[in-house]
């Protein structure tokens with residue numbers, strides 16, 4: 382929040398008006414903060430996203446979710462504010478450190494699990510080209526966001542793995558990055574759903590194998606109790622309920638509402 386306010390201070394100092402715009406050049410945090418600052422400055426001015434990480438290119442730069450963290454959790458203060466343009470140069474992603482690149486791969490696997498097995502397989506067996514991957518992920522996201530911009534229904538599918546991911550990030554003091562936490566969150570959710578017969582057998586193994594092939598963390602060091610307690614502040618909670626994303630099989634997910642006090646039991650596999 383302090384960073385967002387300091388951006389607005391800078392805009393006042395430089396007398397930006399409503400005909401000016403901000404440009405977010407960076408990864409997801411830069412895009413989220415700049416997007417949020419532009420949504421509150423003079424009650425909202427335009428902004429452009431230029432994502433420099435794979436994760437921000439395929440997810441956070443598109444769709445208009447902006448926000449900042451606070452002591453209660455991740456991205457809890459924010460606004461829906463669409464960028465007027467997103468400019469993406471795929472060559473940039475060849476220059477990323479390996480773990481930043483694989484964080485994006487985890488988010489790309491998410492799109493595969495929610496609605497495209499072919500995409501999932503091509504990422505898992507490393508046969509996808511980067512432009513094709515970005516194009517397909519954004520095609521999926523655009524289709525979903527066009528139908529449900531404000532996250533009341535179908536857009537929640539894009540949150541597959543995210544409830545546990547936000548807990549994992551917070552419990553690790555943000556040492557585990559968002560993308561890697563999403564990878565692990567998807568795996569834990571798939572294991573839990575498989576053990577409850579809500580998902581086809583083998584889904585968790587497919588996710589696990591894909592994570593292992595990119596050397597992404599596939600073991601949780603947190604208890605189900607801590608993960609569930611930390612999820613109490615999840616944005617997706619509505620009253621005493623929370624909507625989880627269930628992977629029925631690779632290529633299809635569905636929404637499943639439970640009571641928040643059932644979460645610990647739900648995510649306990651076996």
Ligand code: GLY
Pocket residue numbers: 440441443444446536539540
């Ligand atoms: N990152 C999930 C969404 O934009 O809805």
